[in-house]
Amino acid sequence: MTEKKKAAAVPIAIEGLTKRYGAAVALDHIDLDVRSGEFLTLLGPSGSGKTTLLMALAGFVRPDSGSLKFGGVETVCAPPHKRDVGMVFQSYALFPHMSVAENIGFPLRLRKVPRDEIARRVQEALDTVELAGYGARGVAQLSGGQRQRVALARAIVFDPGILLMDEPLSALDKKLREHMQVELRRLHEKLGMTTVYVTHDQREALSMSDRIAVIHRGRVMQIGTPGELYEQPANRFVADFIGESAFLPIEVRDGVACYAGRPLRLQAGADACKDKLLMLRPERLSVMTGEADADMNVFRGTVSSLAYHGDSYLLQVALDGGASISVRGVCYGHASACMPGKGDAITLGMHREDTVLVADA
Amino acid sequence: MPSAEPSTELNADRLRRAAFKERLALFGLCSPALMLVTVIVVVPAAWLFWLSFVGQAGVLSLENYQRMLDNSAYATIFWLTVKVAFLTTAVCVLAGYPLAYFLSQIPAKVANVCMIAVLVPFWTSLLVRTYAWLILLQRHGLVNDLGMGLGLWHEPLTLVNNLGGTLVGMSHIMLPFLVLPVYGAMKAIDRDYPRAAAGLGASPVDVFLKVFFPLSLPGLFAGMLIVFIMCLGFYVTPAILGGGKIILVSMGIATNIQLFVNWGAASALGVVLFGLTLLILFGASFVMRVDQMFDRGHAQ
Numbered sequence: 001m002t003e004k005k006k007a008a009a010v011p012i013a014i015e016g017l018t019k020r021y022g023a024a025v026a027l028d029h030i031d032l033d034v035r036s037g038e039f040l041t042l043l044g045p046s047g048s049g050k051t052t053l054l055m056a057l058a059g060f061v062r063p064d065s066g067s068l069k070f071g072g073v074e075t076v077c078a079p080p081h082k083r084d085v086g087m088v089f090q091s092y093a094l095f096p097h098m099s100v101a102e103n104i105g106f107p108l109r110l111r112k113v114p115r116d117e118i119a120r121r122v123q124e125a126l127d128t129v130e131l132a133g134y135g136a137r138g139v140a141q142l143s144g145g146q147r148q149r150v151a152l153a154r155a156i157v158f159d160p161g162i163l164l165m166d167e168p169l170s171a172l173d174k175k176l177r178e179h180m181q182v183e184l185r186r187l188h189e190k191l192g193m194t195t196v197y198v199t200h201d202q203r204e205a206l207s208m209s210d211r212i213a214v215i216h217r218g219r220v221m222q223i224g225t226p227g228e229l230y231e232q233p234a235n236r237f238v239a240d241f242i243g244e245s246a247f248l249p250i251e252v253r254d255g256v257a258c259y260a261g262r263p264l265r266l267q268a269g270a271d272a273c274k275d276k277l278l279m280l281r282p283e284r285l286s287v288m289t290g291e292a293d294a295d296m297n298v299f300r301g302t303v304s305s306l307a308y309h310g311d312s313y314l315l316q317v318a319l320d321g322g323a324s325i326s327v328r329g330v331c332y333g334h335a336s337a338c339m340p341g342k343g344d345a346i347t348l349g350m351h352r353e354d355t356v357l358v359a360d361a
Numbered sequence: 362m363p364s365a366e367p368s369t370e371l372n373a374d375r376l377r378r379a380a381f382k383e384r385l386a387l388f389g390l391c392s393p394a395l396m397l398v399t400v401i402v403v404v405p406a407a408w409l410f411w412l413s414f415v416g417q418a419g420v421l422s423l424e425n426y427q428r429m430l431d432n433s434a435y436a437t438i439f440w441l442t443v444k445v446a447f448l449t450t451a452v453c454v455l456a457g458y459p460l461a462y463f464l465s466q467i468p469a470k471v472a473n474v475c476m477i478a479v480l481v482p483f484w485t486s487l488l489v490r491t492y493a494w495l496i497l498l499q500r501h502g503l504v505n506d507l508g509m510g511l512g513l514w515h516e517p518l519t520l521v522n523n524l525g526g527t528l529v530g531m532s533h534i535m536l537p538f539l540v541l542p543v544y545g546a547m548k549a550i551d552r553d554y555p556r557a558a559a560g561l562g563a564s565p566v567d568v569f570l571k572v573f574f575p576l577s578l579p580g581l582f583a584g585m586l587i588v589f590i591m592c593l594g595f596y597v598t599p600a601i602l603g604g605g606k607i608i609l610v611s612m613g614i615a616t617n618i619q620l621f622v623n624w625g626a627a628s629a630l631g632v633v634l635f636g637l638t639l640l641i642l643f644g645a646s647f648v649m650r651v652d653q654m655f656d657r658g659h660a661q
Contacts, residue, residue: 058556059560079565081563081564081565087560087561089556089557091553093551095554095557095558107562110561110562158562
């Protein structure tokens, strides 16, 4: 494989970016910095504005106000063809009247690159996406995964400083999608261009990104590393969107957070528990058999249903406080005998380090 | 067809019979239409075809075709017919392609309203529209009155009863046949294609020339072919707006029947026109390969 030099990555600075469609606000004063060479994912449910934001970066959507700087240069008014941004579309948008090589060579032809150099760089791009020898094929002859690679090759062949991807893997089946996640990540490390990736799949976001920006109702709810978002969600929306969670109301007695009358043991330095909810992740709860140690918060309840998933099991537990929560356990062959049954009274424990309060927003 | 020897496979014969019945039922459903076409199209056309080989003496002869070769007036008529069809197609492309492009780019709601403006004349009687043009374009018609009233010209211009008037009328009537397929092809172009091209560095002109236009070509070819072929047999409009100066094959056929009551001669003209049309369709099928290239390898 040819050694490909790292492209000069370009940082992106977004400030107060706003876009309205009639009364609906698609982007509500977005402030976001994407570091040079970073893999940033815009994560959010459909209609959150994440795709609008990406389209604004590419220049296909003209914002109403705000600033957009690529490498310190104001770009908000620049037309798409002057932005030097590689883009991979959800539909791939491979031109049906061109072969694979013609598609990949298209941005180079527009830049008046000499013919033999186009041929060389197309070859190189095909090598990079592991499709050497497919250049002469028609787009219709390719499988979904191959089209995805061609779209990627076309977006990187002209060494853009920025690469934008709009749910590029959503049309692939699960196996291929997981393979391509690893592949995209590997490519990003090799090419080093600033990458903005849009997805609604939280798993994809967690496994691929340097940082994730959670978008909701046209706003950035939280931005941080995957770990930060999962462990310390800023609010209920983020906690709910990333991972599964149940939220329990807490009451504050003498400045101490309590659930169902019991004081909760929280992480050191946990402050202000007013208007907050207790977040329970199914995998952070464990079924207790013996005596609880001092670092555990304890919840009692009754098993209302049990689902066996092969590698794990999922319990629905009705807590004595009235709430219904999920608990995930790992199945070991030797432990399956002690899996709780429906109707059993059980005690659940959660370590204080895992006990997180989130704002109710 | 159920095979003669029963198959050993489970229920294979019964399933095959069921499939055969289903096909028979489908054929039965379209048989009234087939019968109608046979009676009112195939039989008369075959009869006319036969007549074209029958001379005035009532015996088999090629004299109807011989006459076309001997009399140079026929060559002129055919040449003019092709020329008028070609020019009408050209006018329709020049007027219709930008119109279709415009319609494809505006919001669907507005486009639907504009489409009505394209379709209403399409539904109006051909004769009405043709006479309307006559009224507009005649010596003391609206156009001449307006032009002279504004002092743009001082003598009434000859706007009708010539090639120009004929082209105006024919293009107007043919326009929807071009706009509709082109519009359809343009609407079918994924919005992401022009976007992707722009994102890859194509200026708006490049986006159009290198992506949008090639993708709209199948619709354009289809529209051009429809217009051209319909023009080859056009009668009413050129007869009225041509004022007797534009003699096309269709008028030659009419004259042969109405004036000379020579069905053989008229049929021979019809046969040659039909042959010409087939030839053009055959030639076009080569150009049309262009659209197969969009699905390279997809067909097989």
